[in-house]
Amino acid sequence: MGFGNFSSRGETDMILRNASTGGVEVYDIANNQLTGANFMGTVGLDWQFSGVGNFSGSGTSDLLLRNASTGGVEVYDIANNQLTGANFMGTVGLDWQFSGVGNFSGRGTSDLLLRNANTGGLEVYDIANNAITNAASIGAVGLDWQFSGIGNFSGVGGETDLLLRNVNTGGLEVYDINNNQLTGAAFIGTVGLEWQFAGVAPVRGAGTSDLVLRNVNTGVFEAYNIANNQIIGAASLGRVGLEWQVGGFAADPAPASTSQLVQAMAGFGGGGGAAEGSNTAPLNADASQQGFLTQPHA
Secondary structure: OEEEOOOOOOOOEEEEEOOOOOEEEEEEEEOOEEEEEEEEEEOOOOEEEEEEEOOOOOOOOEEEEEEOOOOEEEEEEEEOOEEEEEEEEEEOOOOEEEEEEEOOOOOOOOEEEEEEOOOOEEEEEEEEOOEEEEEEEEEEOOOOEEEEEEEOOOOOOOOOEEEEEEOOOOEEEEEEEEOOEEEEEEEEEEOOOOEEEEEEEOOOOOOOOEEEEEEOOOOEEEEEEEEOOEEEEEEEEEEOOOOOOOOOOOOOOOOOOOOHHHHHOOOOOOOOOOOOOOOOOOOEOOHHHOOOOOOOOO
8 A cells, every 4th residue: 555654663564454354554664574563443434545755744644635626735744653633625626636746846745746638737746744744736647648657756855756657658757846846847758558657766776766677478577777857777677477566666764755556557548748859848837726615624
């Protein structure tokens, strides 16, 4: 379901949910072993996993859930493998889909990136102390561009960038985001459509953001090293049988502002293009996409 620092010990922990009961369990992992487990309670099955991040500002990893029927967004604070608080932040229209959590504002916080499934509009929500503190539209992207992960592809310290892929051509595009604005874009090449997104992970070294793709016909994994908005290397990670599905990637310690699992499970239509490719188009500012989040309940 997700990875984060739920134990407050700075390690990478795994959070799982029972698909039948809604029960939530944390598994502590160290030295490639499960070192502990803790049942934290049950959440109704109409609440779906939407990301992990430091929404409370406490430095630990908190859980973000969304109600599939109403669009309501709830944050659960977690420390020492226990739920320490919960906060309802408002309701988002069901045509808005979650694409990732990252430091889009440049303030070192965990912000939420959403995309409208009908218009391609991208919206950033800044979150601090379990409350939405700001919202910004960063444009609209063609629906033929598909979300392909978030990470620090530009190499700018602390920045979280967006990676998109064209579903028709396999073209890859990076969008640099800072201060809730697009600060740059780069077309980094084309990959055959038989290679599907598996996740973003620090494959070549700690702190890097590399793209992992999987061949749908053979099960082979390929890592593309990305830095300065360019592919600087590629390596095969080997083959795994197609009966094994990707569960996600996480750093150690897990970053407080991203969830690679939600990226690996995303796969919704859309993405963005830029001027470098003949089959791309620049983002257009679209202020009409703002203001879809309701005020939190009192």
